[in-house]
Amino acid sequence: MKHARIAFEGVEQDATERDGRLLLADGRLVDFDAALWLPPLAPTPRPRTILALGLNYADHAKELEFKAPEEPLVFVKGQSTLIGHRQKTQRPAGVQFMHYECELVVVIGKTARRVRRDDAYDFIAGYTVANDYAIRDYLENWYRPNLRVKNRDTCTPIGPWLVDAQDVPDPMALALQTTVNGKITQSGNTRDMIFDVPFLIEYFSSFMTLAPGDLILTGTPDGVVDCRAGDVVVTEIERIGALVNTIESRRTAPTANATSAAR
Template sequence: MKLVRFGAIGAEKPGLVDADGKIRDLSAHVADISGDTLGAESLARLRTIDPASLPLAPEGVRLGAPVARPWSFIAIGLNYVDHAKETGQEIPSEPILFNKLGNTVSGPFDDVIYPKGANRMDWEVEIAFVVGKRARYVEEKDAMDYVAGYAVCNDVSERRFQSKRNGQWVKGKACETFGPLGPWLVTTDEITDPHNLSMSLKVNGELKQTGSTSTMIFSIPYLLSYISQFMVLEAGDVVTTGTPPGVGCGMKPPQYLVAGDVMELEIEGLGLQRQTVVPFTG
């Protein structure tokens, strides 16, 4: 299934995408696309519903993030060898974990706000996975049983905040609107191999990033197992898994976003998202 949330900010309804690409309203069956919805039994029940029996969403309706605000939004740093090299970092021997706050999550076509004091705002196309049930001390061989599905994520970053303001990366990763997610949450049965998907990102129509999830250093089951050794992941939590090369800070000279720029991100089978950078207005 391709699950979506549609409607005005703060008033999104749950939905699914039918075989013709139309959004169908799931409100009569679930309250939202959230942790309560993403367990195996709940997803199995949703699969029994005939999409044609569901009302259509309004044409052109806004899409929100395909999962309601997660309890935890975890990100992985430097999970592609070429990206680590382009940023001058050592290739990690263990996954690098950092936080993006749950309130950074935004819709796949919502504007991205340029933060006050920023001057090195950057892009990162990533595959994210969404947790389907509570995960603690999970073995890698069992880890995929805890994954509900996948989504495109733009791990928007402010590099000066991240690396020049001392302390944790979270300073440059958790600004308002820095977590566009979607357009869909694609359940695991729809994706044969999440580690063999092409991915790309354009800025103002110019291709900046191309890559494949096949070049990740640490796989999705490894990441879920690893993270669960240090913290408990809850159903509905989001983990975004790192980016391939082509980020602005790795270019010579570096290239950064400015207000008015348009980012377009796409991952094979997971859809396309597009955001315009807008100035902070207070």
């Protein structure tokens, strides 16, 4: 089943997909355009931890002229980065290179501690799509991306759906695609991950507890390009859905003092 979280008539609520429309809990069917789409996560529990993988596709590592990592390259994201389907992401004033990253997201369904690889799928509630934008200007080191690269408000659209795990029989064989203004700019397949989903759950749960609602963003293949204000970016994953996002300009750049302090 495909689950959504929306605001409709001023009320935040859950919905499911029914014949190309949104089915509300009270039985009403509403058009996609009538709702404000939110990240497809239940309000409780909210994601306590958002883990994101860098350089988890060998072709992307090669594209960036980096050697594929020998163990997962991981960073943590804040909840304020998340926005919903059909929402807008701000491109900071003055930056030279901001790119999308189409990523399969794993949503943890129950407490996971010291999980064996063979049991990993039992701990997954479902999957969604993320577009994890990166501001390349601020990058210090791909092995240590700083906060301004990956933790900016509005820079991680997620959705539109949370798809039940049982409806995705093999998450390691899904086609990914990104279009910018209707032109295909990225394509790949989850089978090309360096560290697959079962490995990642085993790895993370070996030293930390994963809780229901926690998210794992699993990385992106090659084909990233700079995105400008007005661009419409669609990140799509087979069986999961197509996430639409529009870039808008942030009118003012950070002040010199603020920029210096941030560094």
